[in-house]
Amino acid sequence: MGRRNDHTREDIHSMALISALQIVRDEGPEALSARRVAGAIGYSPGTLYNVFENLDDLVLQLDGAILESLHVYMAEASKAKAGRERITALGQAYVSFTRDHRNLWTLLFERPMPDVGELPEWYTQRIEALFDLIEAALVNLYGGAERAGLAQEARIMWAGLHGICLLSLTQRPEVLGGHGIDDLAGNFIANYVAGLDARHAAAA
Amino acid sequence: MGRRNDHTREDIHSMALISALQIVRDEGPEALSARRVAGAIGYSPGTLYNVFENLDDLVLQLDGAILESLHVYMAEASKAKAGRERITALGQAYVSFTRDHRNLWTLLFERPMPDVGELPEWYTQRIEALFDLIEAALVNLYGGAERAGLAQEARIMWAGLHGICLLSLTQRPEVLGGHGIDDLAGNFIANYVAGLDARHAAAA
DNA sequence: AAGTCTACTGAACAAAGTTCAATTTTTTCT
DNA sequence: AGAAAAAATTGAACTTTGTTCAGTAGACTT
Numbered sequence: 421m422g423r424r425n426d427h428t429r430e431d432i433h434s435m436a437l438i439s440a441l442q443i444v445r446d447e448g449p450e451a452l453s454a455r456r457v458a459g460a461i462g463y464s465p466g467t468l469y470n471v472f473e474n475l476d477d478l479v480l481q482l483d484g485a486i487l488e489s490l491h492v493y494m495a496e497a498s499k500a501k502a503g504r505e506r507i508t509a510l511g512q513a514y515v516s517f518t519r520d521h522r523n524l525w526t527l528l529f530e531r532p533m534p535d536v537g538e539l540p541e542w543y544t545q546r547i548e549a550l551f552d553l554i555e556a557a558l559v560n561l562y563g564g565a566e567r568a569g570l571a572q573e574a575r576i577m578w579a580g581l582h583g584i585c586l587l588s589l590t591q592r593p594e595v596l597g598g599h600g601i602d603d604l605a606g607n608f609i610a611n612y613v614a615g616l617d618a619r620h621a622a623a624a
Numbered sequence: 625m626g627r628r629n630d631h632t633r634e635d636i637h638s639m640a641l642i643s644a645l646q647i648v649r650d651e652g653p654e655a656l657s658a659r660r661v662a663g664a665i666g667y668s669p670g671t672l673y674n675v676f677e678n679l680d681d682l683v684l685q686l687d688g689a690i691l692e693s694l695h696v697y698m699a700e701a702s703k704a705k706a707g708r709e710r711i712t713a714l715g716q717a718y719v720s721f722t723r724d725h726r727n728l729w730t731l732l733f734e735r736p737m738p739d740v741g742e743l744p745e746w747y748t749q750r751i752e753a754l755f756d757l758i759e760a761a762l763v764n765l766y767g768g769a770e771r772a773g774l775a776q777e778a779r780i781m782w783a784g785l786h787g788i789c790l791l792s793l794t795q796r797p798e799v800l801g802g803h804g805i806d807d808l809a810g811n812f813i814a815n816y817v818a819g820l821d822a823r824h825a826a827a828a
Numbered sequence: 829a830a831g832t833c834t835a836c837t838g839a840a841c842a843a844a845g846t847t848c849a850a851t852t853t854t855t856t857c858t
Numbered sequence: 859a860g861a862a863a864a865a866a867t868t869g870a871a872c873t874t875t876g877t878t879c880a881g882t883a884g885a886c887t888t
Contacts, residue, residue, distance in 0.1 A: 422852020423866040450736070454845060464868050466847080475845065532654070532734055533794055544799055551799075571801045576788065576812045583787025584780065590737055595748055595755075597775045608780045611819030618818045626883025627835040658876060668837050670878080679876065 433471045433481075435461040440482050441524070449527040452479070479531060480543065486524045487546040493517050494553055504613060506557040511581055511609045515601055518585040529586070551575055561613075562620055573616065580608050637675045637685075639665040644686050645728070653731040656683070683735060684747065690728045691750040697721050698757055708817060710761040715785055715813045719805055722789040733790070755779055765817075766824055777820065784812050 427435065439460035443451050454475050458465045472478040497513035498506050518525045533539070555574035562570060588601035596604065631639065643664035647655050658679050662669045676682040701717035702710050722729045737743070759778035766774060792805035800808065 421866095421868055422850090423854060423864090424852085425854065425866070429866095453843085455843090465845085466869070467867060469846070470866075530734075530736055539796070544796060547795065548799055568801070572803050572808065572811060573815070575791065575800050575803075576784075576808055576815075579787035579791040579808070580780075580784035580812065581787070583783035583785070583790065586787065586790075587779065587783040591751065592743070592748060595752055596779050597772070599776050599779075604776065604780055604783070607776060608784065608816075611777070611780075611823065612812075612816055613819070614822045615815030615817070615819035618822050619815065625835095625837060626881090627833090627885060628883085629835070629885065633835095657874085659874090669876085670838070671836060673877070674835075 429471055432461065432463065432467065436468060436471065436478065437482055437485060440478060441485065444482070444523050444527050445521070446523075448523045449530060452527075476534065479527070480534075480540075483528050483531075484543055484546055486521075486528055487543075487550070489521075489524075490514075490517055491546070491549050491553070494550070498553070498557065503561050506560060507554070507577075507613060508606070508609055510554055510557055511577075511605050512602070514581050515585060515605045518589065519601070522589065525585075526589075529582075551578055554578055558616075562616070577609070577612060580612065581605060584608060633675055636665065636667065636671065640672060640675065640682065641686055641689060644682060645689065648686070648727050648731050649725070650727075652727045653735060656731075680738065683731070684738075684744075687732050687735075688747055688750055690725075690732055691747075691754070693725075693728075694718075694721055695750070695753050695757070698754070702757065702761065707765050710764060711758070711781075711817060712810070712813055714758055714761055715781075715809050716806070718785050719789060719809045722793065723805070726793065729789075730793075733786075755782055758782055762820075766820070781813070781816060784816065785809060788812060 436457050440452060440457050443456060443460065452475075454465050454468055457478070458468050468475075468478070472481070494510055494513040494517070497516075498509040501509045551571075551574050554577050555571050558570040558574055558577075559567065584604045585601060588596060588604060593600075640661050644656060644661050647660060647664065656679075658669050658672055661682070662672050672679075672682070676685070698714055698717040698721070701720075702713040705713045755775075755778050758781050759775050762774040762778055762781075763771065788808045789805060792800060792808065797804075
């Protein structure tokens with residue numbers, strides 16, 4: 421078959437991403453392959469390479485979309501809350517997302533990433549947007565006086581949550597002392613915030 | 625070539641692991657392949673499959689060895705310390721390990737793991753041994769009265785540290801507000817321990 | 829020395845990402 | 859309209875994986 425023009429480049433681009441998302445969601449990251457995606461959208465493998473640099477590029481775009489879903493999800497879950505409740509809600513939302521969209525979340529973080537510095541700006545910004553949600557909640561809680569410190573602490577909270585989810589979904593439950601992921605995340609947030617409280621009280 | 629018997633099964637097993645370790649250390653996880661390891665020890669690919677179930681099995685054994693190194697490293701770094709210093713030392717040791725043996729640490733956690741429950745007992749125990757280091761330090765700090773809670777908190781601290789290392793080695797520095805991994809880890813431990821202090825004071 | 833056993837080889841298979849000459853269709857030009 | 863140019867699509871082919879297994883060369887047994 422030769423030229424057929426029934427879809428624009430953009431069409432194919434988004435069709436591929438949608439199909440890839442379905443494949444990963446339903447069958448996990450290991451089911452994703454160039455041939456598989458090409459077949460699902462009714463094109464040959466070669467066509468994908470007109471639209472994506474390579475498969476890693478496709479995955480990166482997909483990751484971007486997933487990060488955006490995660491952002492929406494967390495923002496939604498926390499928007500009506502304030503103070504400590506806001507932070508707790510953000511943490512719970514992250515945990516829920518990893519549980520409810522496990523395959524997508526796995527794709528995000530299990531897949532070997534390109535070297536640092538090779539990530540495009542737009543991608544980095546989507547990661548930062550997640551941090552900013554937590555940072556804003558911390559500012560809401562402690563005031564904007566020491567924003568720099570809170571920015572750092574927001575990153576730490578995010579990393580901590582992330583580590584807990586990773587551990588929980590990777591290890592058998594006994595290893596974690598039988599505690600569920602929600603317990604761990606809840607305890608983490610409570611303790612870390614208690615630590616922040618203590619330090620802010622001391623500073624005041 | 626046929627039978628030659630210049631090495632026992634165990635010889636080949638350990639030679640393969642040693643070569644694999646070198647390859648990963650020097651060239652990263654993506655350089656590891658069955659042919660590569662086989663070549664390095666002077667055997668054909670097929671021979672590896674007499675000694676390992678498959679390549680994932682080899683990697684699992686390798687991961688086990690790396691976990692053991694990590695354990696020795698952390699235990700060594702913290703053994704002369706007590707109380708808060710002990711916990712801080714453990715955290716710093718973990719961070720140092722991820723920095724100094726980045727490729728090995730990457731193999732441990734970047735490689736897609738077999739499904740939960742398929743990990744052998746001995747492997748799970750090595751993970752727990754790491755947790756136990758932190759748990760022991762917490763018991764040393766707060767006493768053994770509420771051991772169950774401390775076990776959970778040890779897992780949380782480990783996960784938090786892990787998340788921070790992951791984030792730091794995966795993202796460009798600007799994303800983390802310019803703070804180095806040591807800063808983040810130090811802040812995390814300080815704040816989380818401060819939170820524990822507050823709660824233990826309240827309980828007393 | 830003959831026969832048995834077995835460690836080892838290496839060719840072969842499937843599936844992966846990726847490339848690109850050939851082909852067919854659309855667009856443009858005269 | 860017809861010819862020429864451009865573009866989009868294919869699919870076969872190449873490379874590199876992990877993995878298997880019939881065959882074989884060497885070591886052991888009697």
